[in-house]
Amino acid sequence: MATILVALTLLALASSVLASDPSPLQDFCVAINETKDGVFVNGKFCKGPELASANDFFLRGLHIPGNTSNQLGSAVTPANVAQIPGLNTLGISLVRIDYAPYGLNPPHTHPRATEILVVLEGTLYVGFVTSNPDNRLITKVLYKGDVFVFPVGLIHFQFNIGKTNTVAFAGLSSQNPGVITIANSVFGSNPPISDDVLAKAFQVDKKVVDHLQAQFWMDIN
Structure with a gap:
């Protein structure tokens, strides 16, 4: 019986390992659009590592406010694998979110990522809804310097309840969170x-x- 329990435990552990994303087996895998001489890894073709340059890991401009003159009064500026090819296989990305007064980032989900958000300026009312059957709403009012986490896959939102512009940055646990x-x-x-x-x-x-x-x-x- 003890042998069977040990075997089942090892099998469960092995299943958990296989169910998660594998760790990269190389330093980086810079994404390219060209397929010639490329290697397909995690949804992208990669250039040879000897061809990588600093620009593959660089993005300029996140200090520039997004255009919030739309019906929602908000704008998301992404920094994911589409903008930074060097993020490919690294499992992380970033966004800047700008909110006009009473601007809303409407209810949405990221199917492949947990999100951690920090407020740089302004005030946000944020929240997420737990999964069935509870569907519990968890909310918080955030001020400058406050941090909040939205678990992977759950519906969440951010609403600027102040009379001034609000700016937040968020990190996501995927190169392409969706x-x-x-x-x-x-x-x-x-x-x-x-x-x-x-x-x-x-x-x-x-x-x-x-x-x-x-x-x-x-x-x-």
């Missing part, structure tokens, strides 16, 4: 989700669904 903005995905999909489906899901009249689907759903991410 974004699913809830309203855009549900009511702005292409082609649209059947209004019969959405009317029953939200327990509203189909005319309400039709009205929502007719709106312009913008994406700031």
Whole structure:
């Protein structure tokens, strides 16, 4: 019996290891768009390490405010593998988020990343919702210097409740965390989700669904 328990424990540990992302087996794997002579690693082709330069690990301009003159009053400036090729396989990225007074980064999820956010200027009301069946809302008002964490995959938001501009930076535990903005995905999909489906899901009249689907759903991410 003891031998069987030890074997099952080792098997469980091995399964956990196999289920996680592997550690890089080289210093870096700079992403390239060209496939010639490239090696495909973690969703990107990589250039030879001897061809890497400082610019592959560099991005200029995150001191520049994003354009918040839109219907949401916010803007996200990313620094992920699309902007910094050297991030490929390193499992980390960054965003700058600007909020006009009463600007909103609407409810969304990052399917591949936990997010840790720090407020540089201003005031934010932030929160996330736990998974089924509880769907518990956890919220906090953040001020300059405050830090908040949004667990991977959970719906979350940030709302500037102040009368001045707010700036925040967030780190994400993926080179390409992905974004699913809830309203855009549900009511702005292409082609649209059947209004019969959405009317029953939200327990509203189909005319309400039709009205929502007719709106312009913008994406700031």
